[in-house]
Amino acid sequence: MTVPATRVRQLAPDLWLLDTIFQGAPGVIASFLLTGPSGLALVDVGSAVTLDTLLASIRATGHQPEEIEHILLTHIHLDHAGATGLLLRHTPHARVYVHHIGAPHLIHPEKLLESASRIYGEKMRTLWGEILPVPEERLIAIDEGAELRVGERTLTALYTPGHAIHHVAFHDAAHAAIFPGDVAGVRLEDIAYVRPPTPPPDLNLEDWSASIERLRALHPEILYLPHYGPAQGADQHFSELRERLFAWGEIVARGMREGKDDQRLSADLATASDPDVARQAAADGAERAEEAVRRYELATNYLMSAQGYVRYYRKVHPEALAN
């Protein structure tokens, strides 16, 4: 058996960044490993397709998957929670923590898979692999304010809807750190560009904006982004995210008034955004600009984003679509 390549980085004595190397691309989907007396913990676990990379990454830190006691999920989308069911076979002592609205969909993933299939179509299997249900007895449904002792930290769950109705961020007050999930958007390593991941079916700009302001008010010194890695300058980061979240909404609403379909709306978002991604990547000297564009698209694609806004406007703001 060949051991998959790993890419792990120690961020603090008790904290590791594990790259799941999604679709062979580095720095797109992360898992975080916390160690310490309250038991090993993972925050988000990535796609089921990258389970072997995740397991090899845990071993690369000097630990064993069997030691994992806590699996914390910011939300149930497949790029964060897809590997959970399979992972439990390798982590006999682990329990899964997820917001109570998301919990039933881990136990019975049919609806979740149906909703993802509408976005990903025939790419479902390649991207997300085999999704196993999470046995109910291994799952702990959490709510706003839940305090979790994991590793050597205390994390508080903050209910932060907007990206998903069941989304939580994990606040580590003692370290002025937040594991914000997708509420803090997508900002790849070494590129100062924040992109809002706006999938259907729950996208809600008002809720998301309130969640952003809530996290901002905690004055975090560091955000541990699932897409991707540690990020400083939270104030500026949140401002850029919020601004783009609404600017993209304007683009999609205008396109919808003009009768454009999802594909054309998606193209409008790309036209408005990709030149900025490329320019920022070049300015930050990170890599070839087209490679940065490709990795952002892997982390959160434009078609999914367009579909998220379309559903949001039809459901929440039909008046915005009147000509």
Ligand SMILES: [Zn+2]
């Ligand atoms: Zn995500």
